[in-house]
Structures are given as structure tokens and as C-alpha cells.
Amino acid sequence: xxxxxxxxxxxxxxxxxxxxxxxxxxxxxxxxxxxxxxxxxxxxxxxxxxxxxxxxxxxxxxxxxxxxxxxxxxxxxxxxxxxxxxxxxxxxxxxxxxxxxxxxxxxxxxxxxxxxxxxxxxxxxxxxxxxxxxxxxxxxxxxxxxxxxxxxxxxxxxxxxxxxxxxxxxxxxxxxxxxxxxxxxxxxxxxxxxxxxxxxxxxxxxxxxxxxxxxxxxxxxxxxxxxxxxxxxxxxxxxxxxxxxxxxxxxxxxxxxxxxxxxxxxxxxxxxxxxxxxxxxxxxxxxxxxxxxxxxxxxxxxxxxxxxxxxxxxxxxxxxxxxxxxxxxxxxxxxxxxxxxxxxxxxxxxxxxxxxxx
Amino acid sequence: xxxxxxxxxxxxxxxxxxxxxxxxxxxxxxxxxxxxxxxxxxxxxxxxxxxxxxxxxxxxxxxxxxxxxxxxxxxxxxxxxxxxxxxxxxxxxxxxxxxxxxxxxxxxxxxxxxxxxxxxxxxxxxxxxxxxxxxxxxxxxxxxxx
Numbered sequence: 067x068x069x070x071x072x073x074x075x076x077x078x079x080x081x082x083x084x085x086x087x088x089x090x091x092x093x094x095x096x097x098x099x100x101x102x103x104x105x106x107x108x109x110x111x112x113x114x115x116x117x118x119x120x121x122x123x124x125x126x127x128x129x130x131x132x133x134x135x136x137x138x139x140x141x142x143x144x145x146x147x148x149x150x151x152x153x154x155x156x157x158x159x160x161x162x163x164x165x166x167x168x169x170x171x172x173x174x175x176x177x178x179x180x181x182x183x184x185x186x187x188x189x190x191x192x193x194x195x196x197x198x199x200x201x202x203x204x205x206x207x208x209x210x211x212x213x214x215x216x217x218x219x220x221x222x223x224x225x226x227x228x229x230x231x232x233x234x235x236x237x238x239x240x241x242x243x244x245x246x247x248x249x250x251x252x253x254x255x256x257x258x259x260x261x262x263x264x265x266x267x268x269x270x271x272x273x274x275x276x277x278x279x280x281x282x283x284x285x286x287x288x289x290x291x292x293x294x295x296x297x298x299x300x301x302x303x304x305x306x307x308x309x310x311x312x313x314x315x316x317x318x319x320x321x322x323x324x325x326x327x328x329x330x331x332x333x334x335x336x337x338x339x340x341x342x343x344x345x346x347x348x349x350x351x352x353x354x355x356x357x358x359x360x361x362x363x364x365x366x367x368x369x370x371x372x373x374x375x376x377x378x379x380x381x382x383x384x385x386x387x388x389x390x391x392x393x394x395x396x397x398x399x400x401x402x403x404x405x406x407x408x409x410x411x412x413x414x415x416x417x418x419x420x421x422x423x424x
Numbered sequence: 425x426x427x428x429x430x431x432x433x434x435x436x437x438x439x440x441x442x443x444x445x446x447x448x449x450x451x452x453x454x455x456x457x458x459x460x461x462x463x464x465x466x467x468x469x470x471x472x473x474x475x476x477x478x479x480x481x482x483x484x485x486x487x488x489x490x491x492x493x494x495x496x497x498x499x500x501x502x503x504x505x506x507x508x509x510x511x512x513x514x515x516x517x518x519x520x521x522x523x524x525x526x527x528x529x530x531x532x533x534x535x536x537x538x539x540x541x542x543x544x545x546x547x548x549x550x551x552x553x554x555x556x557x558x559x560x561x562x563x564x565x566x567x568x569x570x
Contacts, residue, residue, distance in 0.1 A: 324464075341547065382547050
């Protein structure tokens with residue numbers, strides 16, 4: 067899936083908006099409150115391959131009822147999930163001593179794994195300890211970033227979100243000893259930070275949509291925040307980019323969302339693998355299809371995502387000691403159709419959607 | 425929790441340390457294990473090592489074999505590592521006779537509650553990764569001896 071996209075983005079603009087809001091090495095400069103989390107999320111779309119890499123910082127869990135007196139260092143979690151003739155990947159944990167983050171910068175090191183921004187591109191160097199999964203990637207932004215600050219998840223719980231929906235990816239992914247070379251493949255990146263606990267009263271859905279045609283100018287991101295029972299939607303939106311430019315944002319009442327069916331899977335890959343014992347079975351509560359119809363003024367777009375496959379990240383809840391949150395990572399086909407500013411919107415492509423179920 | 429293990433580096437010793445870590449870090453889950461097992465004695469046989477778990481007023485106690493235990497579980501350490509690594513799931517392990525379980529339905533349900541409470545406590549308590557590393561080494565040593 068190489069592109070003849072032609073768009074370039076000012077790296078300074080990316081660098082000015084995307085930087086670590088918190089750090090494990092300078093607690094005095096970045097005071098923390100319990101529940102702080104921050105992560106950089108990357109997706110790679112290539113023929114026959116979907117790769118998810120997540121550099122995740124979180125406050126360490128504490129003994130029940132004992133909260134830290136002051137700022138505390140953050141622990142690291144590296145999540146890698148690859149879909150290629152089956153699933154690969156795992157979640158690996160890193161102690162504060164193994165985590166280095168530059169405050170206000172855009173680089174992190176978790177053990178031997180690293181991400182950094184240099185020469186206008188993100189770089190990832192990842193090698194799982196217990197699986198033959200690694201990658202060495204360069205991801206160059208070709209769309210402008212969009213920043214969405216202080217999204218309320220639950221009372222006094224919020225999340226900020228920076229989206230870079232389309233990047234060109236070069237490099238190598240190695241799965242089980244077999245190399246996959248990437249040249250101008252597609253990528254997605256977002257950066258999230260905020261204060262909340264797994265198990266709080268929220269459930270989110272978001273998805274990245276990219277085209278399969280090299281010359282398609284369209285890229286989109288879908289998001290919907292609801293309460294845990296999904297009986298009440300707090301906010302929802304569909305962001306659309308035309309080449310590098312963020313051209314349209316349909317929000318809240320502009321959107322009618324329908325979740326159709328339930329995706330049935332014979333096997334669901336779970337990470338960390340141990341957590342499969344606490345979340346056994348193949349139930350994912352992921353729809354077979356999402357349809358979102360967006361309309362505002364004369365502009366309207368129909369977004370469709372059809373689920374193909376699902377893996378799960380299983381996280382112990384922090385609000386209780388006997389439950390878990392499931393992060394369902396769904397891959398599938400995605401398309402857009404409609405009109406924006408008198409221009410026809412037509413995109414057939416792929417998507418990676420995440421459905422949180424607590 | 426007390427233990428009469430004669431092999432501190434065996435499964436009994438490691439389980440004792442694991443339970444103590446849960447008691448220290450996640451007392452609610454430790455209490456849930458005790459509650460689930462309050463009416464039962466569980467005998468575990470892992471490879472050739474056999475021991476039992478008793479719920480007592482002050483907590484859990486690990487002791488020697490208890491052939492009359494309400495719940496008896498027999499398995500191998502390599503089966504436990506396969507479960508931890510996700511290469512085998514619990515249902516398949518039981519149906520495939522990699523785990524043998526004996527007990528009444530009610531006792532087995534209580535044991536399942538205790539197991540679930542143990543797992544929820546283990547993933548939330550510190551020190552378990554080092555214990556798990558020791559367990560893997562133990563499983564490897566025992567497999568080599570077979």
C-alpha cells in the first residue's frame with residue numbers, strides 16, 4: 067500500500083504540539099496526581115500486516131488504601147500486537163528504573179525499546195523480550211495534527227488526545243524470524259494523556275480509517291465516549307482530512323451511529339497472555355459493523371467499518387480488585403462516502419478500531 | 425499464613441510467598457481466597473510434590489498431603505506454565521486431562537472462586553514476577569529430570 071500522496075507537513079508544527087506532558091525523570095517539573103497515564107500509539111497498515119505499537123506510561127499500582135505522599139516515578143508498558151497469518155505480540159512491563167522520558171521532549175526509552183522524533187519523523191525501535199517480534203520503523207507525518215484537550219471520561223476524569231491520522235512508514239517488521247520490509251506504507255499516530263483509572267465509569271470507541279488507493283486524499287478518525295453501560299454518550303465525532311489539511315469535524319448531534327451485530331471469533335488472542343486466565347473465552351462484545359452517518363449543513367459523510375478480526379488487551383481494573391477492562395483491538399475494512407464543501411468524498415480502505423469494555 | 429514446606433524452593437514454598445505478597449499488597453483478595461476456602465481443604469499435587477491448603481482463622485496455611493481433602497488437584501508444573509503463557513486454556517487443560525480435579529460440584533465452585541481471587545490478587549501485587557521466574561526455572565529443572 068504505497069502512496070503517491072504528495073502532502074508534506076511542517077515538522078515544527080508536529081514537534082510544537084506533540085511532546086511528553088509528563089516525565090519519569092523530573093517529577094518536580096511535572097507533578098503528578100494518582101491515576102496519571104500517558105501513551106503514544108502507533109498503527110501500521112501494510113498488505114497482509116497490521117501492527118500496533120504503544121509506549122505507555124502509568125503510575126504504579128499501590129497497596130490498597132495507600133496512596134503516595136508525593137510525586138512518584140512512572141512505570142512503562144510496551145504493547146505490541148501484529149496481525150499477519152495469525153496474531154503475534156505481547157505486553158511487557160518496565161520498572162521506573164528502566165524508563166527514560168525526556169520532559170517536554172518527544173523521546174522515550176523502555177529498556178532496549180525506544181521511540182523518538184528526528185528529522186521530521188517518528189522512529190520506533192522495538193524488540194520484545196519473550197517473542198520473536200521486532201520492528202525498526204520511520205513514520206513521517208503527511209497530515210496536520212489535531213489536538214483535543216480535556217475530554218471528560220467520567221466525573222473528574224479526563225483525557226487529552228493529539229491525533230496524526232496519516233503517516234508514511236518505512237522500515238522493517240520481523241515476526242517469528244521473517245522480515246517484512248515496508249516502503250511508504252501507511253501509518254497512524256496518536257498521543258494521549260490524562261488522569262483516570264481503569265474501571266471508571268466510561269467506555270470509549272475510536273477508529274482510524276485510511277485509504278487503500280495511493281492517490282486518495284481522504285483520511286478519517288472516529289471517536290465516541292460513553293458511560294460504562296453505553297447507555298449515555300458524552301461526546302462523539304468524525305474527523306476528516308483532505309490531504310494534509312483537517313477539513314471537517316462532525317460532532318455530537320451531527321452523527322448518527324449504529325452498531326450492527328456481534329463479531330463472533332473462534333479464538334481471541336489476549337495479551338498479556340497470563341490475563342487470559344482472568345478473561346477466558348471468545349466473547350468480545352465488538353460489533354460486526356459500525357455505520358456512522360454524519361451531516362452538518364450541506365456536508366454529509368457515511369462511514370462504515372466492518373470487523374474482520376479482534377485481539378484483546380486485558381487490564382486489571384484499578385477501581386476494584388476483582389475485575390478487568392478489555393481493550394478490543396479490531397481490524398477490518400473501512401470506507402467513506404459523501405460530500406464536503408461540494409467535493410465528493412469517496413474512500414475505500416482499512417481501519418483499526420478500539421472498543422473498550424469494562 | 426504459615427507453611428510447613430520442607431522444600432522452600434518447591435511449588436509449596438513459591439505459592440506461600442505468592443500468597444504472602446497478595447496478603448501484603450491486596451488484602452481484599454487475600455480475604456476473598458480465605459472466604460472461598462473456609463469450608464474446604466485443598467490438596468495440590470504438582471509433579472511429585474504434594475501439599476495442602478487450609479483456611480484458618482488467621483489466614484491460609486500450607487501443610488503436607490491431605491488425601492481426604494474436599495478438593496484434590498493434580499497437574500504438572502509445565503501445564504501451569506502453559507496456562508500462564510496462554511498456550512493452553514483452563515477448560516482444555518481439564519478436558520485434556522492435563523489437570524485432574526476431584527471434588528463435589530459445590531466444593532469445586534468454591535475452589536474456582538478461590539483461584540479467581542488468587543489470580544486477581546497476583547496480577548495486582550508486587551514481587552510476583554520474581555516468584556514467577558523462579559517457578560519457570562523450577563518447571564524447567566523438573567522437566568529435564570523426567
